[in-house]
Amino acid sequence: xxxxxxxxxxxxxxxxxxxxxxxxxxxxxxxxxxxxxxxxxxxxxxxxxxxxxxxxxxxxxxxxxxxxxxxxxxxxxxxxxxxxxxxxxxxxxxxxxxxxxxxxxxxxxxxxxxxxxxxxxxxxxxx
Numbered sequence: 001x002x003x004x005x006x007x008x009x010x011x012x013x014x015x016x017x018x019x020x021x022x023x024x025x026x027x028x029x030x031x032x033x034x035x036x037x038x039x040x041x042x043x044x045x046x047x048x049x050x051x052x053x054x055x056x057x058x059x060x061x062x063x064x065x066x067x068x069x070x071x072x073x074x075x076x077x078x079x080x081x082x083x084x085x086x087x088x089x090x091x092x093x094x095x096x097x098x099x100x101x102x103x104x105x106x107x108x109x110x111x112x113x114x115x116x117x118x119x120x121x122x123x124x125x126x127x
Contacts, residue, residue, distance in 0.1 A: 013052035014123050019116030022048035023109045026063060030072035030105070034079065042068060054119040055112065063112050071105030074098045 022045045029042025049055060049063045078098050 030068040074101040
């Protein structure tokens with residue numbers, strides 16, 4: 001038998017620390033995933049975003065799928081290009097693509113952070 005939590009308790013994972021910790025963990029994990037240990041940061045950030053009621057389903061999808069791909073994929077691709085010597089084939093495009101994708105990733109982080117903070121204020125006002 002499970003008992004329901006008392007109605008006066010706020011939902012879990014709605015503190016002011018959740019948006020920065022979750023989103024920066026995902027961003028750092030995607031950026032530094034080459035070193036393996038930051039993958040733990042990526043997983044922690046994904047779990048926090050998924051378990052917190054601060055974001056909608058589409059925002060969660062953006063944080064869980066879009067953010068690591070936008071930040072991490074160009075860096076991984078540039079490492080592979082450098083590793084296999086394909087830089088001559090791709091030309092100087094990587095000099096633009098990698099910074100643009102990382103910049104877009106941090107714009108996504110900022111947007112989700114602001115949305116998470118706004119949802120926290122909304123939850124606090126309604127409760």
